[in-house]
Amino acid sequence: MFVKLVPGALALLLMPSAWSHPHSFIDMQATLVHKDDQITGLKMHWVMDEITSADLLYDAGxxxxxxxxxxxxxxxxxxxxxxxHYFSEFWHQGKAVKFDNLPPEYHLSKQGHKAVLDFILPLGEPQPLAGQRYIFSTFDPSYFVDMYYDSDKSLHIPAELAQRCTFTLKTPKPDSSLQAYALSLDKADAPPEDMDLGRQFAQKVTLTCQ
Incomplete structure (x- = not known):
């Protein structure tokens, strides 16, 4: 069972309420992937914290x-x-854009004492870039894992689109009572599903193209 291999962040997929909130951290980067004048997906680069990575790297030996x-x-x-669902949502004009069920490529590696997952997050259908705006977020709904972009520099536009497209990162500022609640959850607790705790801490990335 995978949960035996990685009892850290990624095990939340099997046991979402097993640990405190947040218990693990994933530092993310994203790069726009395009073909012609359409966005086809995002190239994701996820770096897991050392504690989360430890068992995974141990099994890799x-x-x-x-x-x-x-x-x-x-x-x-x-x-x-x-x-x-890739822990992600992608929106265009208020409507959700579907993802393809399988990534065209993915790769797991290590960076020092950290595990790194690289993959293409593929859109189900290519979307136009010219004159469009898209919003996407990546987060764990239970807030078991804090998935974050360190800054705008974690978001990349290919050179050929740099004059036309921009990424803007917005980090929410939950009130102190919500932050205190999240930190108060211990290993035996889980937030109510309808609370959607992770969404309230989720960063939003806006892609705007001329």
């Missing part, structure tokens, strides 16, 4: 990066991410 061991671990991690 001394295996080489392109070994069967790493590929198997990558498949297990990606399957869990897919099980949560």
């Amino acid at each position: 001394d295996a080489k990066p392109d070994s069967v061991v790493w590929k198997k671990l990558a498949a297990e991690v990606m399957a869990n991410v897919l099980g949560q």
Whole structure:
């Protein structure tokens, strides 16, 4: 069972209420992926904190990066991410844009003592760029994992679109009572589902193109 391999952040997919909130952290980066004048997806780069990474890297042992061991671990991690709809939402003109069920590529590696997941988050259908605005967020609804962009510099536009498109990052500022509530949750607690706690802490990224 994957939960035995990685009892940290990614195990929330099987046991979303097992730990405190937030218990783990994922530092994210995103790059716009396009073809012609359409956005086809986002290239995601997720760096897990050292504690979350420890068991995953332990199971990888001394295996080489392109070994069967790493590929198997990558498949297990990606399957869990897919099980949560990539932890992401993508909006255009107030309507949700669907994702493709399978990423065209994904890769698991290590960066020092941290595990790194790279993958393409594919849109179900390419979307026009010219004169459009999109909003997307990536978050764990239970706020078990704090998934965050460190700054605007974590969001990347390909050079050929740099004069036309921009990313804007908005980080919410929940009131002190909500922050205190989130921090008060211990290993035996879970926020009510209808509270959607993670969404209230979720950053929003706006993509605007001329």
